[in-house]
Amino acid sequence: MSARREPIEYADASPEVRAVYDDIMATRKTDWVNNFWKVLAHDPPTLRRIWGSIKEVMAPGALDPLTKELLYVAVSASNSCRYCIASHSAAARRKGMTEAQYSELLAIVGLANETNRLVSALDVPVDEAFL
Amino acid sequence: MSARREPIEYADASPEVRAVYDDIMATRKTDWVNNFWKVLAHDPPTLRRIWGSIKEVMAPGALDPLTKELLYVAVSASNSCRYCIASHSAAARRKGMTEAQYSELLAIVGLANETNRLVSALDVPVDEAFL
Amino acid sequence: MSARREPIEYADASPEVRAVYDDIMATRKTDWVNNFWKVLAHDPPTLRRIWGSIKEVMAPGALDPLTKELLYVAVSASNSCRYCIASHSAAARRKGMTEAQYSELLAIVGLANETNRLVSALDVPVDEAFL
Amino acid sequence: MSARREPIEYADASPEVRAVYDDIMATRKTDWVNNFWKVLAHDPPTLRRIWGSIKEVMAPGALDPLTKELLYVAVSASNSCRYCIASHSAAARRKGMTEAQYSELLAIVGLANETNRLVSALDVPVDEAFL
Amino acid sequence: MSARREPIEYADASPEVRAVYDDIMATRKTDWVNNFWKVLAHDPPTLRRIWGSIKEVMAPGALDPLTKELLYVAVSASNSCRYCIASHSAAARRKGMTEAQYSELLAIVGLANETNRLVSALDVPVDEAFL
Amino acid sequence: MSARREPIEYADASPEVRAVYDDIMATRKTDWVNNFWKVLAHDPPTLRRIWGSIKEVMAPGALDPLTKELLYVAVSASNSCRYCIASHSAAARRKGMTEAQYSELLAIVGLANETNRLVSALDVPVDEAFL
Incomplete structure (x- = not known):
């Protein structure tokens, strides 16, 4: 039992999580997702919310x-x-x-x-x- | 007796301190010096050292x-x-x-x-x- | 020579340190002591004081x-x-x-x-x- | 010119900002909005985003x-x-x-x-x- | 209703709190107590515990x-x-x-x-x- | 490609960097330089400036x-x-x-x-x- 949560890979992810991964890859024009998101994926609402914030705040402005x-x-x-x-x-x-x-x-x-x-x-x- | 040190105005400053104030105003093309430097002036070596660092680090590069x-x-x-x-x-x-x-x-x-x-x-x- | 201090095991501990370990285990109804205390044990007065604070602050209230x-x-x-x-x-x-x-x-x-x-x-x- | 931004009162707020104020008051079952939101209101997208996060994170769960x-x-x-x-x-x-x-x-x-x-x-x- | 707690003066303090104030003054060879302790006095066990820690840690060693x-x-x-x-x-x-x-x-x-x-x-x- | 920069050894250092290493060793009366300086050496002006600050601030006073x-x-x-x-x-x-x-x-x-x-x-x- 540990404080660390293991990254959840795309193949093992729920549809809700995959949708966020897909949006990350599409937005960043890349084919991989870094561990921060794969670890946050243990808590899908937080994954979705934080990604939404990053996407909005880091967009060109x-x-x-x-x-x-x-x-x-x-x-x-x-x-x-x-x-x-x-x-x-x-x-x-x-x-x-x-x-x-x-x-x-x-x-x-x-x-x-x-x-x-x-x-x-x-x-x-x-x-x-x-x- | 207080932890706060009062700002030292140009008129009351030693030649060593005035030299730094002069360089701050010349570098910034302005005719005043803000309180940070006037408070640091109680410790002239630190005033000189920190201004030197700011001048170098914040110069165009x-x-x-x-x-x-x-x-x-x-x-x-x-x-x-x-x-x-x-x-x-x-x-x-x-x-x-x-x-x-x-x-x-x-x-x-x-x-x-x-x-x-x-x-x-x-x-x-x-x-x-x-x- | 290092900044890290090795954990002191029960078998190697002084009576003063063992008394704190014993109180930790009794209070927590467990048979082991985690490394924080075993490292603090290099400084018995601090070990005793911090454990006393934890025991008091974390008690039901x-x-x-x-x-x-x-x-x-x-x-x-x-x-x-x-x-x-x-x-x-x-x-x-x-x-x-x-x-x-x-x-x-x-x-x-x-x-x-x-x-x-x-x-x-x-x-x-x-x-x-x-x- | 100051680093501090003055609170924007409801009467002076844009419809976009008022909508957030209204949701804050409805969610909290109160008739006023505290200064944090009134200051954030200078940046409506951030106001909306942060309120959305607070509302989601602080909801019963x-x-x-x-x-x-x-x-x-x-x-x-x-x-x-x-x-x-x-x-x-x-x-x-x-x-x-x-x-x-x-x-x-x-x-x-x-x-x-x-x-x-x-x-x-x-x-x-x-x-x-x-x- | 405020986050700030008003200092409790000696005259208004309980015997438990006065005992700590007395020890502070005796230890420091002074006839007054600074506001930190007078504010902590709203929580007598914390007042006693923190003063005990300060007294022990700051003693000559x-x-x-x-x-x-x-x-x-x-x-x-x-x-x-x-x-x-x-x-x-x-x-x-x-x-x-x-x-x-x-x-x-x-x-x-x-x-x-x-x-x-x-x-x-x-x-x-x-x-x-x-x- | 990494955030970590490898230490630059004396043998691989530029004359500008070696001059700082030499001054560190002379000032400290030692024959080695610790990794902090060897990593800072990737940015010679910062190496020189920080060493100058440490040397001045940590001198006996x-x-x-x-x-x-x-x-x-x-x-x-x-x-x-x-x-x-x-x-x-x-x-x-x-x-x-x-x-x-x-x-x-x-x-x-x-x-x-x-x-x-x-x-x-x-x-x-x-x-x-x-x-």
Whole structure:
């Protein structure tokens, strides 16, 4: 008995789950589904809801798809989520992220975590210009 | 006696601190300095070091200045740093961020925090394709 | 020389440590002790103090034992503590948590992390009704 | 120009936003909407999406509504989100949470944060029984 | 009805709570009690338990009292807990912390938060020498 | 293609990177470089900048080197950064940290994380004496 849930492969999935997998593959123009979704599949309503949110939030909009993916990587790196960094940096690379861009992104994540703590610790008063 | 340190205004600053203030204003092409630096000024070596890091990391590079600022805002929002969100979203607006872009950025920050926790809690195994 | 401390088994434990192990097993009506305690045993005062806190806080009270364990799992999942999720979800299962309940718990943990960040980032003013 | 967005009152809201406000009030059997939604209303798609998620996740299921709300409060308290604690503890009280239950919940949140850090710092190996 | 609990003054406290207040004042050789304890006093068992833990953990030991207080300030600053920074930096000053030491402490807190994120994001393999 | 970057050994490093490695070894009076730097070496400007910050912040000052290292370990433990705990606790041991001191440090990290959450959740008002 474990906290880890095994990925559910397409062949073993219910029609409800397969429908989500199919939409993921169609939306991403790919023929595979990564483990995050296969593990979420143990809870089909959550699988459907989270995929719906990702599909809506990450769709092209006022921000282009690469910028959106970079933001996702940055938050995941700031949160030290190893799987999330791996999956979203892979997605960012597919959308054109270069190694130099990734290095700059990580430098920003690191520095923001430093200054965020200094600001909070020093309880810096918000400037009138920012109100 | 307080944990908060009062901002040090230009008129009251030492030559070492004024030199940093001058470089901040020259680099940013502006005639004022926000409170973060004025509070850091109680510790001149840290003021100089952090400004040096910000100047280097946020300079145009493989990522453009607006994208860099968006990443800074996203990490600050993910860390719930109120002052940092205020100051960096103001900077992002000066560099062209629209309200629609800001809304999309916040949606990504929120969603990434949700999926980061699901991934960690479920201990999702990293896909071979990501290794 | 390592940051990791090896678990101290009952046979190798001092009388002071054995007394805590005995109380853990008696309280939990079980014949084994999990690694958290065996690692804490390198620091007997901390072992005794933390066990005392757990025993007091997790005892039946205004909240029933299962609800208490669910809350412990939720915080551990929100903090991405893999061992803590494993051990406390196992404890929750022993107290009756079903897989459906666990799925719902995780969905709440994920969603709360999303809305917590949106609330902070937007600096939502507290409603009069909540003051 | 500010990072804070003002709450949008019903009278000033678009039909799309009003429809969400109406559903919130109908679902909760109340005649008012708290500020979180009124601030999210600046971004109608996010307002609609987040409300949809809350409505689905917090609906009665394998866990009863009070337990769900307690879990939401616990995560919010662990994340130090002041507004979230205020709004969700108010919701929990409406669903029957007593002050004694709230005290026990906070004690668990505090203790879990303590042991989560000890576990991570000591890199406790996962017991075979938990795999 | 609010999430905030008002401080309970000595004059209004039960004998059980007064006994803890008395021990706090005697241990700290002072004639007042700060708000943290007066707010915790709404839950006497938690008041007693947390004070017992603080008294034990912060007592002189292998680390001297000032170093212990500096560590408490550093963790509180890293966690952006404004009240905790205020109260523990005041305690550290009473035990001899200078402004120069506080500045250096904050610089370490900031830098550790930066490098912690870089290390996690880059998934740095642990050196053999550290195992 | 992976999120992990392999360590760059001295023999394979560019002159710019070797110069940093040389300075690390000279400053630390040692003949090896740990993996953090070898991984950062994929981004030479960040390698140089972060090393410069560490060298400046961790140099003897108002706080002695061991106290500084203990603070670094405490923040890393609070942030659950496994590599950082391993590397900085090794450094602290080289500077004289005993196992008893390490145990006390961890106890403080755990307890501070507990009380930090209680303080935030209870929204404790800052005492006048701390203002």
